[in-house]
Amino acid sequence: MERQWAGQIREGMDLYDVDGDKIGSVGEVASGRYLRASTGFLGLGRELYIPFSAIADVRSDGIHLSVDKDDIGRQDWDMRPASHAAGSFEDEDLSSTAGRAEIDAETRGGRDFQEADTLELRGEDLEVRKRRVQAGEVEVGKRVVEEEKTLEVPVEREEVFIERRPVDREVSGDADFGEDRETIRVPVSEEHVDVDKRTRVTEEISVGKRAVQDTERVFGTVRREQAVIDRQGDVRVADSGAESPAGTRSWDEEMPRFRSSWQQRYGATGGDWSSAEPRYRYGWEMANRPDYRGRGWQEAEPELRRDYEGRYGDSTWDEAKDSVRDAWESLSGRAARR
Secondary structure, X not given: OHHHHHHOOOOOOEEEOOOOOEEEEEEEEOOOOEEEEEOHHHOOOOEEEEEHHHEEEEEOOEEEEOOOHHHHOOOOOOOOOHHHOOOOHHHOOOOOHHHHHHHHHHHOOOOOOOOOOOOOXXXXXXXXXXXXXXXXXXXXXXXXXXXXXXXXXXXXXXXXXXXXXXXXOOOOOOOOOOOOOOOOOOOOOEOOOOOOOOOOOOOOOOOOOOOOOOOOOOOOOOOEOOOOOOOOOOOOOOOOOOOEOOXXXXXXXXXXXXXXXXXXXXXXXXXXXXXXHHHHHHHHHHHHOOOOOOOOHHHXXXXXXXXXXXXXXXXXXXXXXHHHHHHHHHHHOOOOOO
16 A cells, blocks of 8 residues: 555645644655655654655645654654665665565564664553432332221120029018019129220331442453564564463462462472472463464473573473473363373
8 A cells, every 4th residue: 555655645745644634745755665744834843754654545635644743753753764864765776675675564564673672562441430320219108098907805794693592491470472573683784895096106217318339340342452473584582471362361360270280289299389380380481472372282392391491400301391281281271181
């Protein structure tokens, strides 16, 4: 894509950033690689050498870049490219091997290696914000309901009892069996129940609000940048900061799992964990390295042995091999040992 801009870009064309703000004009144009721009609109007071890889589009109104004007000052564009340090931009020899390699590097968005150069890897995090909304409301009132209620009330009543006793004695005086009969009247009473109703308070309800803490799980997709290391030729890369395949778990997070495996396997016969831990960690770190990922134990063991014996002179490979292989195969998910 960058090469096609070469036939469309001319000196004097206006330059715009990704938001359409004018930032300067084109000076000299390289052969399909760079353009020299005057950036007076930015207030930078210097010329910039902008690679074609930063061009998003060439339109009738000018050249539109893929970066914001606030980011332009932070790019490494204020130095004339090394291949153009002497002579005009138009003197570039694109047919040479070195020239083609440099163009390929620029096409991939790369740059020449500088001493102690650094590539920043960026990643996204989830940012959580909370807002208060009305989830509903509670209305507390009262209504009248009717129910049948039964009470058992003890009541008292009187009853008449008659007792009879046989006697045998003479009647004093003359016995008069006339028609007038002697009677005894006994009044009998009983209790009746009268029901009255009275109103009383049976319950009190207090209404208020309090805050309670819940946990709500939120999900989101985030992106992060990973280093991509391409090797050309016989080049050995020592990557001491490789991430584990699962992400960014550190040794301190992984160590308990390996220690548990070590204890189950060796028990009291395995010695002290402080002696075994460096060997497990070595296997874990090496299995994480990009140049070892996807390689089986049998293939990688000769290299691991040479590297280990070169690092640790106080421990032989035969002593460390089983622990290193345990960590290697546990992490990489390879087939079970032997």
